[in-house]
Amino acid sequence: xxxxxxxxxxxxxxxxxxxxxxxxxxxxxxxxxxxxxxxxxxxxxxxxxxxxxxxxxxxxxxxxxxxxxxxxxxxxxxxxxxxxxxxxxxxxxxxxxxxxxxxxxxxxxxxxxxxxxxxxxxxxxxxxxxxxxxxxxxxxxxxxxxxxxxxxxxxxxxxxxxxxxxxxxxxxxxxxxxxxxxxxxxxxxxxxxxxxxxxxxxxxxxxxxxxxxxxxxxxxxxxxxxxxxxxxxxxxxxxxxxxxxxxxxxxxxxxxxxxxxxxxxxxxxxxxxxxxxxxxxxxxxxx
Numbered sequence: 001x002x003x004x005x006x007x008x009x010x011x012x013x014x015x016x017x018x019x020x021x022x023x024x025x026x027x028x029x030x031x032x033x034x035x036x037x038x039x040x041x042x043x044x045x046x047x048x049x050x051x052x053x054x055x056x057x058x059x060x061x062x063x064x065x066x067x068x069x070x071x072x073x074x075x076x077x078x079x080x081x082x083x084x085x086x087x088x089x090x091x092x093x094x095x096x097x098x099x100x101x102x103x104x105x106x107x108x109x110x111x112x113x114x115x116x117x118x119x120x121x122x123x124x125x126x127x128x129x130x131x132x133x134x135x136x137x138x139x140x141x142x143x144x145x146x147x148x149x150x151x152x153x154x155x156x157x158x159x160x161x162x163x164x165x166x167x168x169x170x171x172x173x174x175x176x177x178x179x180x181x182x183x184x185x186x187x188x189x190x191x192x193x194x195x196x197x198x199x200x201x202x203x204x205x206x207x208x209x210x211x212x213x214x215x216x217x218x219x220x221x222x223x224x225x226x227x228x229x230x231x232x233x234x235x236x237x238x239x240x241x242x243x244x245x246x247x248x249x250x251x252x253x254x255x256x257x258x259x260x261x262x263x264x265x266x267x268x269x270x271x272x273x274x275x276x277x278x279x280x281x282x283x284x285x286x287x
Contacts, residue, residue, distance in 0.1 A: 004255060004286045007034040007067060007222070007263035011271065012053060014046040023272065024057040027064065030279035034065035034097060036263050039072050042111040051084065058092040066092060069187060069224065069263060070099035070169040074109065074117050078129035079151050082136045086160050094162050098133075099187060101169040102126045117148075119172075124148050127178045130166055134182075137164070167222065176201060180208025185220035187263065194237035195257065198223070202258060222261035223254060229266070229274050244281035251286055 008027045010020050024035050035057060039050040050068060058066050066088075071081065081098075089096040102122030103109065109116045117125060128146035135142045137160050141153040167185030170176050171192060179186050186205055193201055206216040226239040233242035240247045251262060266274035 002260045005033040005261040006283050007036050007261060008032045009263060009265040010035050010037045010057065012037050012047040012050055014048050020048065020053055021056055021060045024061055024064070026275060028061045030275055031283060032064060032279065034067050036067035036069035036099070038069055039075070040105065040108060041075060042108040055088060058088065058095060065095045065097055067097035067167065068099040070101035070167070072103035073100055073126050073129045074103040074114060074122065075112070078132050078149050079136060079154060082133040083156050085164060086137065086156065086158070089160060089164050097165050097167055097185070099167045099169060100126060100129060102175065121148055123172070123174045123178060126168065126175065127182065130182045133166070165220070167220065171201060173204060176205045177208040180205040180219070181212040183219065185222055187222040187224055189224040191226060191238045195254065196237065199257060220261055221259045222263060223259045224263045224265065226265045226267060227274065227278065228268050229277060244277050248282045248285045251282065255286070
């Protein structure tokens with residue numbers, strides 16, 4: 001059986017008193033397997049830039065993996081991201097999980113002065129970013145000509161010392177097909193795809209993997225889940241709300257759907273106060 005891995009969301013909030021590095025250190029001490037952060041560079045609330053914040057966290061930790069959940073491909077040149085990812089992975093001792101997505105918020109594109117991609121351009125760009133990244137990581141003088149992205153005899157050295165996993169956060173039919181063909185992992189969010197909806201999405205993805213000649217078992221299925229500790233269970237389908245025993249039971253059920261990694265997003269009473277109960281009462285029961 002595949003061991004279940006547990007990740008933890010690290011908020012990008014830069015509000016007074018926020019200390020993502022201390023939070024990450026505590027999570028590592030408590031035994032979480034990976035840390036992750038979302039990517040929303042624009043907005044009225046004070047936030048840290050995801051890549052920069054995760055770099056500080058990687059420098060302050062030693063064991064835990066670090067995941068981008070997920071970088072919006074249109075925000076950054078994907079060839080440069082490939083270079084950044086190799087550097088991050090090398091300096092962190094091989095701990096990066098490169099999570100990519102098509103870019104969710106059109107308002108953010110407008111705020112940042114970027115072209116707003118069409119839905120088709122988002123998926124085409126995501127697929128091309130994966131192909132381009134893998135090519136730059138493995139081939140000299142790599143030329144790639146896509147409809148959205150391209151390189152011209154690009155040399156990126158050094159090449160990664162290992163296969164850096166690429167996880168995609170996808171939901172639509174075309175995006176799921178791309179994930180099945182190319183990705184090392186899939187990380188949908190329960191808030192967008194609750195269990196009854198996530199099963200057909202999973203089946204579409206795994207079918208695409210089989211059609212591409214891949215072993216579907218090679219793809220990590222990770223679920224991004226909001227978790228709220230409460231005295232009484234709440235059966236809402238879009239989050240896990242209840243005492244630790246209830247949350248553990250729900251997570252165990254989700255493993256029967258094929259998920260072998262869970263990225264937990266604690267909310268109340270506070271993310272910090274939820275860490276110890278989750279680490280001591282939930283994680284061990286599934287491990």
